[in-house]
Amino acid sequence: MTVQDHYQADRAGFAEEWRRWRDDHERRLADPHGFLAVTSLRWLDAEPARFPDAPGAWSATADGVQVRLDEGEELTVDGVAVHGTYRFGILAERASVYAGAGDAVIEVAKRGGHHIVRPRHPDSALLAAHVPAPAYEPDPRWVRTGRYLPYGTPRAVTVGAAVEGLQHVYDAPGQVEFEVDGATHRLTAFNGSAPGSLLVLFTDATSGVTTYAANRTLAVGAPDAEGRVRLDFNRATNLPCAYTDLATCPLPPAENRLPVAVEAGEKIPHERLGAR
Structure with missing residues (x-):
């Protein structure tokens, strides 16, 4: 058979x-922090940039991704609160690491040789409307x-x-x-x-x-x-x-x-x- x-x-x-x-x-x-929760796709370069859906000023150089957090801003990485300047380091191609920001999660990743930041918010419109x-x-x-x-x-x-x-x-x-x-x-x-x-x-x-x-x-x-x-x-x-x-x-x-x-x-x- x-x-x-x-x-x-x-x-x-x-x-x-x-x-x-x-x-x-x-x-x-x-999932509240899955792909349907992504609210933006940000391509990083050496010039620090701020985004409305993620705390901090983000940049990427040959040394990897870093974020500069102002007073009152905070991320959580591996369960530990971080402030000031935090360096994620060099990521492998297709790798992703995640930082908490309140009820959101900030994905830091490398795709096609480029570093990106992709915030994920559980109240995103796409996730709310999904069937x-x-x-x-x-x-x-x-x-x-x-x-x-x-x-x-x-x-x-x-x-x-x-x-x-x-x-x-x-x-x-x-x-x-x-x-x-x-x-x-x-x-x-x-x-x-x-x-x-x-x-x-x-x-x-x-x-x-x-x-x-x-x-x-x-x-x-x-x-x-x-x-x-x-x-x-x-x-x-x-x-x-x-x-x-x-x-x-x-x-x-x-x-x-x-x-x-x-x-x-x-x-x-x-x-x-x-x-x-």
Whole structure:
């Protein structure tokens, strides 16, 4: 029995498992200090700058990010209140550190070689107005058994970003291969959040029609001993840039633009529907 046959035999159980996963996904998305709480995206340089949604004057040099807090201003870093001048130091690419500012959190990060500050306020208008994105009904057809094809050594892959002119570089450990309607497709995979797991960025024939145009993402569990992977496109999700222009999300590699319509997973968020 194939994985599709197994889920077809218990469609009710399959749908219920998907709904539990989706509820957990939405809870994480609606975190009071998550991406929907971001109120601005600030690009730092050597000239100290103040922003209305974050205390202090912020700057970045070859020595990293620092903030100068005036009298009466305070941040909390690792549970310790800081005053005056505080240096966050040099951050690695794609790293983020967080400082508390009252009920807000200030993200300090490095993206595409640039230092940024991204305040997150739990009373942001975007978070307050958010409702779950529409999604295709779960369909066992879109649970595919694939094959992991590791590279001999990881390959550095440069991709574009949601922010014009920005680029990201990721190490790709290999590709995943799968079939749809008799046609074989390969997707370049990046490392996932859990050890051995993978992450795939992709577009398909629904992109810009029913799903977000720039990208979607799919988490893939670690390959088994025979190199098999499970690709459940019902769990394809939007990246933060689908909800807000204050994100620097990566775009898929050119080879990850699927010619088929993957009618599964999350659709265009309500936040973007009015802008179509």
